[in-house]
Amino acid sequence: MRIRRRGRAGLAAVIVMVGCSVPSESLGPGNHVTVTNLVGHFQLTADNIQNVTTTLTFTWQNPGTVAEIDHQSFMPHGSTLLIIRDAADSLRYEGKLLYQLEDRTAAGVPGEWTVTFSLDESVGDIDVTLEGLTPVD
């Protein structure tokens, strides 16, 4: 789905102000990046992110057909996307990192899943946990 965010540069700019141009940075030691990558369990945390543009990609063994997503991130600025593909490389989830919300991927093929974090001028703290499971109908 294409989402229109044109107003960010349009209407918002007209209303009050345009954000100052700040050079993008990468994640570093000051961001305390921790990754827990186990079979059926994945967690990424990072804090003090300030104007970072980067992409982080992980392979994760998911024995289940879906992944429960526990969003505990707080990313007040920029765009930070979580993109999850299943073992067949089919897109199962794409969404913003959120604060205190839970979500679930679409059902996919168990096995080696790909988890991607796409940061674009992002600011804040990342805390995302994935749990693999197979729903019982």
Place this chain on the structure above:
Amino acid sequence: MWSPRYLAGLCTVVAVAPLTAQGPQPASRLTPGLSVPAAWIPAAIGPADTARPRDSLPCPDCHPPKRFWAGFGELMLVQLIPHSVNATLRGAVWADVSIASIRNNLAYPWQWDDNQFLNNQFSHPYHGSLYFNAARTNGYDFWESFAWPFAGSLMWEIAGEAWAPAPNDFLNTSFGGVALGETFYRLSSLALDNTATGSERTWREIGGFVLNPIRGFNRLVRGETHGVSANPPDWRPSKIVGVLDAGYRSTATTYSSLGSESAADQWDLGFSLSYGDPVKDLSGKPFSYFMMTAELAGPAVDSARRLNRLSVRGSLGAWPVGGSGRHQFALSLGYDYYSNPAVEYGGQSVQAGLVSLFGSPGSDFQAQTAVMLNGIIIGATQSDYYRALEGRNYDYGPGAGVTVAGRVLYKRHLDATLAYNGIWTYTVDGAESSHFQNAVRLDARYWLNDRLGLGLGTAFYERQSDYRDQPDVTERASIFRAFVSTAIPRLPQSAAGEQP
């Protein structure tokens, strides 16, 4: 944040109560051109006032001093209370404001937020109404108070929360805050009576407090909740009409492309208040005339809530057209909140157009018409594809529209309104799209006497949503209502009770 779901309904009840309590009234002293029945004159205007020796009473509220620092302090209080509750009691991360978060909010671009419809389209405007009344109830007039919700919202967006400032919050809080703020200010004036004493005074002060907490707070701390003084003339409108409809509503909806349909049978409670004279007061001070409509329905269906509608149209100014005195070019400020099984729409708008009156006072046939262009500053329109986990399911954008409406009153018994509303909005945030909404509404009441009537209403609604990357969707809905109407306190003799 301030999110009292049923506040509008509560306010409606509180606003009506003082009107119903006024009892028999003296004859109108208004011009014969629009004869107004005695019952529509609130207690503190007209010859009834002369029954008490009030002419000699002081009137401290007639020319109140401007209290900037009191207003500023209350503006800050209105921000600090919700912020503190969220920061300390709830431990909300977004309320963890620091120098760094303020600096980020100033440095990075604004972002549209994905909050739920009720929060963005009602709670924010209501919060803005508190900003507005921080000034309005401290001696400032409408235009002097206008900037306060803009300033208050800007402060909140920059320094009240750590989220990126959101343009939708700013626009809804500021423009909606003005519209709701002046409405609640005038409703609270209606509830208050400085000449009342005893339990009547107590209940009026409580009603005024509920309708306008900032004003209630000010009256409390300044000792104005007791003691007898005169009421300022502008506390009472030249006329006022309230109609309460209670009955049944059926809604049938179909969606093309999506292949879905729905139906809902609900109880329905509607209230419309016409404050001021819709012809003569249009050219008066802002909101000398306003129309407020609220609707509750249940049981709640899907995402629709029991608060189905809250709309306000308040006059900003008018100029005569032609020499007959029947036509005026009018400007108004609008606030809209619709959330029923067929329609989810909210927005801030300004209207400009021709308002006309036909028929002589006292004649069998009287009519009013309005042809208005509608400039939509920001509209939130139901989206078929945009879904955010936070709960947002609507597209944001500015737009334009038109309203063509007519209302007739025949022999003081048949009262009918036919209205068309068309709205076009262009999405700047959400699923890339343009939305066209058309609604035709026909309401007819037969007044059995000057207090009780029976009514039928029907409306046809259509939304054509043209999406760039998804199949277009056409939603069609038909709404049928049957209701009992109660005029509060009595049916007017003239059709000039409300703008159609």
